[in-house]
Amino acid sequence: MGENEKQQSADNAPETAGEKKKGLFHLPELPKRDKSKKKRRKKSGVRDIVIRIVVLLVILGAAFYAYRRYTASKAVSAVSSEQRTTTVTRGTLTSELSSSGTISPKDTYTITSRADGEVIWADFEEGDQVEKDQVLYQIDVSSMESEMKSATNSLTRATNSYNDAVEDYNQALIDYSGNTYKSTRTGFIKDLLIEVGDKVGSNTEVAEIYNDQTMKIRVPFLNWEAESIGVGAGATLILEDTEEELTGTVTAVANMDEVLAGGRMVRYVTIEVANPGGLSTSHQAVAIIGDMVCTEQAYFEPITDTTMKAELTSNVEVAQMLVNEGDYVTVGTPIFLMDTDDAEDLIQSYKDQVDSAETQMESAQSSLDSKQETYDNYTITAPISGQVITKSVKVGDNINNSNSTTTLATIYDLSELTFEMSIDELDVRSVQVGQLVEVTADALDGVQMTGHVTNISLESSQSNGVTNYPVTVTMDEVGDLLPGMNVDGVIILDEAEDVLMIPVDSLMRGNLVYVKDDTVTEAQGLVPAGFRAVQVSTGLTSTDYVEITDGLSEGDEIYVDESSSTTTTFQMGGMGNMGGGRP
Numbered sequence: 001m002g003e004n005e006k007q008q009s010a011d012n013a014p015e016t017a018g019e020k021k022k023g024l025f026h027l028p029e030l031p032k033r034d035k036s037k038k039k040r041r042k043k044s045g046v047r048d049i050v051i052r053i054v055v056l057l058v059i060l061g062a063a064f065y066a067y068r069r070y071t072a073s074k075a076v077s078a079v080s081s082e083q084r085t086t087t088v089t090r091g092t093l094t095s096e097l098s099s100s101g102t103i104s105p106k107d108t109y110t111i112t113s114r115a116d117g118e119v120i121w122a123d124f125e126e127g128d129q130v131e132k133d134q135v136l137y138q139i140d141v142s143s144m145e146s147e148m149k150s151a152t153n154s155l156t157r158a159t160n161s162y163n164d165a166v167e168d169y170n171q172a173l174i175d176y177s178g179n180t181y182k183s184t185r186t187g188f189i190k191d192l193l194i195e196v197g198d199k200v201g202s203n204t205e206v207a208e209i210y211n212d213q214t215m216k217i218r219v220p221f222l223n224w225e226a227e228s229i230g231v232g233a234g235a236t237l238i239l240e241d242t243e244e245e246l247t248g249t250v251t252a253v254a255n256m257d258e259v260l261a262g263g264r265m266v267r268y269v270t271i272e273v274a275n276p277g278g279l280s281t282s283h284q285a286v287a288i289i290g291d292m293v294c295t296e297q298a299y300f301e302p303i304t305d306t307t308m309k310a311e312l313t314s315n316v317e318v319a320q321m322l323v324n325e326g327d328y329v330t331v332g333t334p335i336f337l338m339d340t341d342d343a344e345d346l347i348q349s350y351k352d353q354v355d356s357a358e359t360q361m362e363s364a365q366s367s368l369d370s371k372q373e374t375y376d377n378y379t380i381t382a383p384i385s386g387q388v389i390t391k392s393v394k395v396g397d398n399i400n401n402s403n404s405t406t407t408l409a410t411i412y413d414l415s416e417l418t419f420e421m422s423i424d425e426l427d428v429r430s431v432q433v434g435q436l437v438e439v440t441a442d443a444l445d446g447v448q449m450t451g452h453v454t455n456i457s458l459e460s461s462q463s464n465g466v467t468n469y470p471v472t473v474t475m476d477e478v479g480d481l482l483p484g485m486n487v488d489g490v491i492i493l494d495e496a497e498d499v500l501m502i503p504v505d506s507l508m509r510g511n512l513v514y515v516k517d518d519t520v521t522e523a524q525g526l527v528p529a530g531f532r533a534v535q536v537s538t539g540l541t542s543t544d545y546v547e548i549t550d551g552l553s554e555g556d557e558i559y560v561d562e563s564s565s566t567t568t569t570f571q572m573g574g575m576g577n578m579g580g581g582r583p
Contacts, residue, residue, distance in 0.1 A: 085516060086503060088556040093501050093540050093547050095493040097427050101419035101473070103441075103485045105412040107384050113408060115139050115377040116401045119393055126391050130382045130411065137380040137408060139399060144375045151368040158364040162357040169350040179343040180322065180334035184311065187211025187304040189327050194318055194336065201315040206335060207323075211304035215279050216251070216272045218301075219287045219294040223257045226267035229289055235271045237285040240297055248273035250289065266295055272303065313349045316342035386413035412483060417475045418454070421489050425467040430493050431456055437473045438490040444480055451475040453491065496540045500548040506558050507546055511536050514559035515552070531559050 121138035124130060175182055181200070190208040194200060217237065221229065233250040252270040260266055271287055273279075279300060287294045320337040323329060338346070390410040393399065399406070423431055437451040455472035462468070473489055475481065506513055514531035523529045536551030552558070 084560040085557050086506065086560050088500055088502055088548065088552045088554055088558060090498060090500055090554050092495065092497045093499055093542060093545055094495045095430075095540055095542050097421075097423060097431065097491040097493060098488065099421035099423060099471075100486065100488050101421050103417050103419050103475075103481050103483055103487055105386070105414050105483050106416035106418060106474075107386070107413035109383045109386075109411045109413075110407050111136065111380060111383075111409040111411065112406060113137070113139065113377070113380060113399045114401060115374070116399055117141070117143070117378065119395050119397050119399065122391075122393065122395050124388060124391070124409075126388050128388045130386065130388060132382055132385045134382045135379060136382055137393070139378040139380070141375060141378040144371070144378065148368075148371050148375055151364070151371045155361070155364040155368045158357070158361040162354070162361040165350075165354045165357040169354045172347060172350040176338070176343060176346060178334070179319075179338045179340055181206075181310065181312075181316070181336050181338060183209075183308065183329040183331060183333040183335055185209040185211075185304055185306065185308050186330045187302075187328070189323060189325050189329060192321070192323070192325050193307075194321075196318050196321060198318045199315045200310045200312065200318060200336075202310065202312050204310040204312075206308045206310050209304055209306055209308050209329070210302060212280070212302035213275050214272055214303040215275050215300040216270055216303055217248070217285060217287065217298050218268050218270050219285075219298045220258070220260060220266035220268050220296055221289070221292060221294050223265045223267045225292045226253055226269060229253050229269055229292070233289055235269075236288045237271065237273055238288070240284040240286070246273050246276065246279075246285070248287075260295060264295055269294070312346065313353075314342075314346050316346060380408065382411060384411060384413050385415075386411040414478065414483075417478055417481050417483070418472055419475075419487055419489065421471045421473060421491070422461075422468045423471050423491075425460075425469070428456065428469045428471070431471055431491060436492045438492065439473070439475065439487050441481060441485050441487045443482075443485050447479070449475060449477060449479060449481070451489070494540055496547055499539065500552060500554055501545045502548055502552070502558060503560060504541070504544055504546050505560050507536075507538070508533075508561065511538060513548075513552060516557035516559070528559065 117139040119137055120140050122136065124134075124136055130136065187209040188211065190210045192207050193205045194207075200206070229250060231250055231253060235248045235250055237246040237248050238244070239246070248271040250269060251272050254268045257265050257267060269287070269289070281300055281302065283300050284297045285300065286297045317339040318336045319339050322334045322336055329335070388409055389412050390407070392406075393408045399408075421437075431453060433453050433456065435453045437453060439449045439451050441447065441449075451473040453471055454474040457470045457472070460467050460469050471491070473491075481487075502513065508514070508526075512533045513536050514527055515534045516530065517532040518530060520527075520530055520532050524533070527533050534551050537549045539547035539549045541547070
């Protein structure tokens with residue numbers, strides 16, 4: 001057999017079982033070639049070879065992909081067989097919020113001046129402790145003293161005018177009650193000078209009034225004797241004609257000396273006496289006071305003999321006469337009835353005078369208050385108790401109030417120190433006034449202090465789309481803290497002691513925990529093999545731990561989901577910056 005035939009025979013021979021095992025793939029048996037058609041099929045043979053090569057490449061790719069899937073599944077199985085677990089522990093769980101701030105004094109006040117002038121007193125220095133209302137600066141006030149005096153005098157005059165107007169108004173209510181005009185004298189009406197329909201105004205003559213029921217006599221005494229006579233002293237009057245004695249009372253003693261015939265220096269003394277009847281102006285008498293006798297006798301006069309004039313601020317019409325000639329009237333006796341409208345206008349005129357006087361008084365008071373406020377500005381006192389931090393103006397310096405921003409001194413109230421924590425909108429509702437705050441300062445290494453939340457402001461600010469609220473913390477102790485120091489604060493929102501707790505990463509959606517159970521040999525959905533799902537009740541939650549109130553026991557071994565260890569915010573309810581537990 002030739003070489004070609006032997007080779008062809010070998011190619012067409014079937015593969016043995018051993019040969020099949022050695023190869024990775026088994027090629028299908030090809031049909032024997034017809035030698036008579038060799039030339040005719042030469043070109044088609046090349047095409048078959050190409051097809052075989054393509055099929056071979058596809059089969060190799062599929063095998064490689066299957067191999068990679070197989071090795072990957074073995075790796076996953078190896079990892080899944082090494083789940084991360086922990087145990088349920090008991091301890092103290094704390095919910096916290098942390099933020100940084102800068103220490104500030106309880107109160108800060110910058111001293112400025114509202115007055116101009118030279119500083120004449122400033123008895124304090126930087127670092128001094130001053131008390132509230134302590135005088136810090138005194139500015140020369142001489143320019144204001146005359147203005148203050150003038151304003152004070154104006155107010156005094158205005159006040160007196162107002163008081164007089166009120167008194168007149170009240171008296172008018174009495175005088176014109178019942179719409180009547182009343183007598184201002186006591187005596188008999190000798191003659192009525194008005195009638196119904198007349199217009200009566202200021203100084204209108206109303207009636208002639210005569211009263212001789214009481215008589216008076218004016219007699220001279222030597223001036224040196226008159227000096228010893230006082231009003232109210234008793235006197236004896238001896239009538240010239242009958243030598244009848246009457247008892248009278250001294251009602252006035254003149255202070256002026258007068259000269260009588262013979263060069264006698266005298267002063268006149270007025271004596272009143274009740275008319276016993278029949279005593280008239282034609283009678284004369286001598287007066288004796290003690291052991292002193294007047295130097296001349298004198299005639300008696302009636303106590304009243306005058307024309308009564310109206311005292312009105314506006315004209316009124318006489319509507320009705322209420323007295324007649326010969327009637328005896330006293331002060332306050334109604335004389336005539338006024339027209340109603342006129343009477344109301346009359347009372348209103350007094351009320352208008354009161355209102356006008358009150359306006360003037362208020363204006364004078366306002367002017368004085370303004371002057372007083374300006375005057376007070378020349379004395380500058382400490383608005384708070386505290387320590388003087390800066391003093392920029394000294395005695396001898398001139399203050400120009402046109403530059404109102406000039407700072408004279410700065411005072412800090414260091415009795416308390418505060419700082420502000422910036423809390424975001426998701427956490428601020430958890431913060432309450434009175435909550436404890438643990439504080440550390442960068443400048444005080446290893447020192448831990450405490451404070452309390454004293455204010456939660458609603459004046460929010462926004463940064464990168466997040467709303468933050470300032471929370472004020474007041475330190476419980478000042479210690480070595482100074483204004484301007486940076487501090488870190490941790491607000492203790494809540495604390496639970498001796499509670500069951502697990503890592504947050506162990507809590508699955510729906511409050512499920514996977515508890516170790518070797519009887520479970522296959523995975524149940526998301527629950528891996530070797531674990532069973534347990535529904536739990538939770539309590540306080542922190543960044544790292546969550547309190548378990550029901551469903552687990554201390555020492556239970558539980559599954560920890562590593563895939564959620566960096567994405568636990570869905571379990572935290574927006575409390576991403578809260579503190580952890582302390583098992």
